[in-house]
Amino acid sequence: MNTILKNPLGGNLKDAQIKKIEGFVRGFKLSSLTYKRIMQLLHEEMNSGLSKTTNHMADIKMFPTFVRSLPDGTEKGKYLALDLGGTNFRVLMVELNGKDVDIQSKTYLIPQRIMLGTGTQLFDHIADCICKFVNTHDIMGEKLPLGFTFSFPCKQEGLATARLSKWTKGFRCEGVVGEDLCILLHEALKRKGNIDVEVVAIINDAVGTLMSTAHSDRNCEIGLILGTGCNACYMENLEHVGLWDGEIRNPKQVIVNTEWGAFGDNGCLDFIRTEYDRELDTFSINPGKQILEKMISGMYMGEIVRLVLERLTMEGLLFSGVDRECELFVRGRFYTKYVSEIESDHDEFFRNTKQALDELGLEGYSSEDCKIVKYVCTLISARAAFLSAAGLATLINKINKPNMTIAVDGSLYRFHPRFHNLMCLKMKELVRPGLKFQLQLSHDGSGKGAALVAAVATRLRDSKEISVDC
Numbered sequence: 081m082n083t084i085l086k087n088p089l090g091g092n093l094k095d096a097q098i099k100k101i102e103g104f105v106r107g108f109k110l111s112s113l114t115y116k117r118i119m120q121l122l123h124e125e126m127n128s129g130l131s132k133t134t135n136h137m138a139d140i141k142m143f144p145t146f147v148r149s150l151p152d153g154t155e156k157g158k159y160l161a162l163d164l165g166g167t168n169f170r171v172l173m174v175e176l177n178g179k180d181v182d183i184q185s186k187t188y189l190i191p192q193r194i195m196l197g198t199g200t201q202l203f204d205h206i207a208d209c210i211c212k213f214v215n216t217h218d219i220m221g222e223k224l225p226l227g228f229t230f231s232f233p234c235k236q237e238g239l240a241t242a243r244l245s246k247w248t249k250g251f252r253c254e255g256v257v258g259e260d261l262c263i264l265l266h267e268a269l270k271r272k273g274n275i276d277v278e279v280v281a282i283i284n285d286a287v288g289t290l291m292s293t294a295h296s297d298r299n300c301e302i303g304l305i306l307g308t309g310c311n312a313c314y315m316e317n318l319e320h321v322g323l324w325d326g327e328i329r330n331p332k333q334v335i336v337n338t339e340w341g342a343f344g345d346n347g348c349l350d351f352i353r354t355e356y357d358r359e360l361d362t363f364s365i366n367p368g369k370q371i372l373e374k375m376i377s378g379m380y381m382g383e384i385v386r387l388v389l390e391r392l393t394m395e396g397l398l399f400s401g402v403d404r405e406c407e408l409f410v411r412g413r414f415y416t417k418y419v420s421e422i423e424s425d426h427d428e429f430f431r432n433t434k435q436a437l438d439e440l441g442l443e444g445y446s447s448e449d450c451k452i453v454k455y456v457c458t459l460i461s462a463r464a465a466f467l468s469a470a471g472l473a474t475l476i477n478k479i480n481k482p483n484m485t486i487a488v489d490g491s492l493y494r495f496h497p498r499f500h501n502l503m504c505l506k507m508k509e510l511v512r513p514g515l516k517f518q519l520q521l522s523h524d525g526s527g528k529g530a531a532l533v534a535a536v537a538t539r540l541r542d543s544k545e546i547s548v549d550c
């Protein structure tokens with residue numbers, strides 16, 4: 081038994097019942113040796129993604145982003161930023177003035193019919209939201225430079241040219257894969273007729289997160305997202321980026337968007353996947369894809385917990401006499417926010433746990449039931465935290481600098497009560513001795529980060545430098 085995860089079952093639960101429950105959740109407890117094996121596989125996959133000859137076969141695409149310098153804190157000006165990646169779309173106006181950053185933003189919902197509709201519908205919706213924002217913020221007619229945070233895997237051909245390589249998370253809009261996003265946005269804005277923007281950069285949210293923290297911390301080398309999806313990026317030496325087609329000039333580095341959520345798509349993680357992971361994958365909108373992401377991120381964690389609870393209930397080990405019509409048996413109904421809330425219960429009253437179970441329509445449950453529910457949550461979130469730690473440790477060992485900051489953003493990391501601590505504990509075990517690191521919560525990477533990239537790009541363009549890489 082892992083010492084970090086002391087088994088909190090016991091009390092009134094009978095040994096035989098505990099043993100049976102353990103049998104159904106054993107697969108979530110992985111040994112240190114297993115995490116080391118995962119790191120080795122991840123390292124190999126990353127190298128294969130970076131190399132020109134093997135990239136086409138690699139699951140982890142390691143996209144060079146054309147972002148080559150970090151901000152230095154002198155950035156100035158007013159920028160528009162767009163943030164698309166979860167269930168919401170945000171439009172922001174960001175004013176940079178040295179280290180001071182003023183952000184005004186508005187969030188617009190993206191209905192599911194649009195997430196699963198056509199690209200034209202999606203971009204028309206985005207254009208509508210931009211129009212509303214520009215009108216209410218009195219910036220009609222000002223052609224502000226725009227940074228677009230687009231949080232899906234994209235092949236970049238330049239800082240402002242990106243083609244979607246595939247959809248992830250809850251999106252599957254027809255006619256967008258392979259297209260230039262900047263053109264799709266411009267065409268949609270043209271259809272609206274009355275608005276003109278200048279897209280100067282398209283970036284991933286992990287890149288925005290790195291940039292946002294690097295604005296005040298020069299040691300920041302890695303950006304990590306633990307939210308609806310999961311991904312990481314890092315600053316890499318150009319000589320290691322076999323895929324790099326651009327100029328080799330100073331600074332000889334580029335941020336690489338790993339897209340590590342796809343790790344395991346070729347089956348190399350099958351040895352750690354549980355029956356619940358497989359079932360979740362089968363019923364997802366992208367079966368066989370984003371295998372690592374499905375074991376970590378907020379879009380899936382609640383559903384894995386639900387599948388385990390459903391199984392334990394069917395086996396007669398939990399919620400005896402439960403009404404089979406209740407929402408515990410409905411796919412997608414156990415939200416990941418419940419996991420964070422349940423794990424925030426620290427006494428025998430189980431206030432948050434009871435609230436979640438009530439919302440699911442469960443009745444007549446006991447304290448023992450609450451204990452089991454919480455235990456299942458802790459196992460699944462700990463596996464997610466340890467897998468994230470193994471991923472980060474692989475990058476830290478690869479970068480091999482004595483001291484570095486990792487910028488982290490995303491709802492899972494922000495709201496889960498133990499994620500940060502669990503990650504740090506595991507990383508201490510996995511990072512090469514002598515390398516120091518700190519995990520730093522990043523603030524509004526998607527908004528501020530996009531504006532910073534836009535600021536540096538505009539500055540370079542205005543100073544008539546040859547390339548728009550920043």
Ligand code: BGC
Pocket residue numbers: 165230231232233248249284285286305307308309310311312339341373
């Ligand atoms: C996407 C990444 C993104 C991550 C976090 C993943 O599904 O593929 O591009 O960075 O989610 O939003």
